[in-house]
Amino acid sequence: MLNTFVVYVEDKPGVLTRVASLFRRRAFNIDSLTVGRTEKPGVSRMTIVVDTDETGARRLEAHLYKLINVLLVENVTAEAAVYRELAMIRVTATAAQRSHIMDLVEVFRAKVVDVSPDSMMIEITGTDDKIDGLLHVLEGYGVLEMVRTGRVAMRRGAKAANGASAGTDSAEAAPASGTISYSV
């Protein structure tokens, strides 16, 4: 099954390599990986989607924690969370087809961001399913080019991630070990 991890890491050179290398080394397949800055300077946030079972997910979490630069790992798969992905799709569109495509774009709450005589570029944000749905209906027109960002995730509710407040200034700021459970 697909597991979604939110991983906070120190924003230092080589950290992405360490994380990516871990997946290769332990023979896990990354479905998608995104990384970017967070509200805290010095802390980057990754959303990693991996196809593995529950035991695999637990091991992966433990392995991620072994990387010195990893601050916090959350498996949000079983939690209430909002998932989003952004895609840009260039589709064949003659003058006659344009309005049909724009109707579809409307239905999916997507946007047309560029139009040329023979094609259109569509931007869509949503869950992976929604993007797959739009792609499916656009296939008949001819998808010329596509780019997807991969999934980003954030838990619902007021509770921020445990480690979002974890600073990078001292070892004491790390989440207390009591919050991490390895019960079987």
Next chain:
Amino acid sequence: MSKERKTGAEIIWKCLEREGVKHVFGYPGGAILPAYDALQHSSIHHILVRHEQGATHMADGYARASGGVGVAMATSGPGATNMVTGIATAMMDSSPIVCITGQVGSKLIGSDAFQETDITGITLPITKHNYLVTHADELARTIREAFYIAKSGRPGPVLIDVTKDAQQSSCEFDWEAAAPQLPGYRPDLSPKPDEYEQAMELIHQAKRPVILAGHGILVSGAGGELLRFAEQAQIPVALTLLGLGVFPASHALNLGMMGMHGEAWVNTMIQEADLLIALGMRFDDRVTGNLKTYARNAKKIHVEIDPAEINKNVRVDVALVGDLRQVLQELLEDLEPCQHREWLDYLRKLKGDSAVRDIQNLPDSGHLYAAHVINDLWRTTQGKALVVTDVGQHQMWEAQYYHHESPRSLITSGGLGTMGFALPAAIGAKVARPEAEVWVVVGDGGFQMTMAELATMVQEKVKVNVAIINNGYLGMVRQWQEFFYDRNYESTPLLNPDFVKLAEAFGIRSTAVKQRAEVVPAIQAARQHEGPVLIDFQVEQEDSVYPMVAAGADLHQMIRRPSVLVETAADE
């Protein structure tokens, strides 16, 4: 502390001194020359090795013998890549070493400059952590972090790659201000109260329990707690290869080594147990055999500091993630005295049916078996030597016939199985513990991989005795060929040099031993000689290690010593 202005090179030595380092094993070269130039102002003794792999094994042996951190140093490029095997060895066996490598100037990085190699990239999966330092002012903090990471939690190797310009430039040096900043590193985890309760319940209910004790006991210094726990609960203790010595071999509850070459009763007890208490071991394939049939009726408790080991190979019922010593102390508080008379009677009955001991009890017929040599070494040294073994048949015979009574009396490459480990590791061990009687037990194959370090031994006046178990083959590979490849001895016979002449060329006293009667006198003479001694024990060529569980076979399916061989040996 006042701030001082220092070069990066000086800071390296100052920091090592502050970390309590007395010895560094290394090999100079272009990119690390500034550091070597600054060595003249340091109290640290540098030991010049003959190959950088040797430096890492020496640091590893130093760490394992002392319980401290070993330090190795090398230059960029080939110097650094030569360290790779030693680093991987330390990683697999959780040995705390810090490797410092020189790197080309920071402006040259990425340009394929002379002797440039991406050593941090190369060692990423075989270090606990590594660093590339390009500025002198990062050095102090990095070195402090490296030592802290190497020795805390589950120990492991840390590599610091320092560019030449970082060594040459100067900055303010303030040790106190350079405290580690590791917000993501939590080496001290501890189990929850309900996990202790679950474990206690299983322990108190068990009728046929077995303790599986590993290297973690040694690392955590929990030997005393293990002894109390085993005695109070009356539970027999099986050991992993790296666990040998953490429980006294002569103890009535000692089972001995488990796994592929464990004695028959050990593996039988494990397979028939109703509870396995795994302490600081990782259910390696060499100890479990076929996972599907491994201790099928046993509940399992796993005490381990590394959460990534939980449920990796064997699914367990209770996991206690934390420092072994602390966890055992907690468990001891609630442990009620137990009796397992039937179970221990069964053990005594099984022990009577040992295949391995056959060869030990053979009449002294003059026929030289490796097991005889090891057994004689054990007897002559009264089991008190620090033995460093290489990898292969001799390693298993040592584990079977040298009975280790105390922790840190055996050093060997377990996880990675690195041939060539023993000689340099023994040098490191002797440097760490000059008072110890150190013996290298090594095969004729492995010895030739790193024998250049004999020169280091002589130059540094390190008194280590070397026992070559010379059977003219890559013995363990030959054994596999005998058992599983139809006796096709492809590429395993060795045409060896004259080891006696070789040792003498290095200035080392040496003798060859071909008869059983010569073994003890040769060992005695070596012990009495002031300098290092090398003994070439020319043993039975096609002997095998028994019992043996074939790779991936069920743990109780052992290949036993053919009785015909025992009889032949006895007849001679």
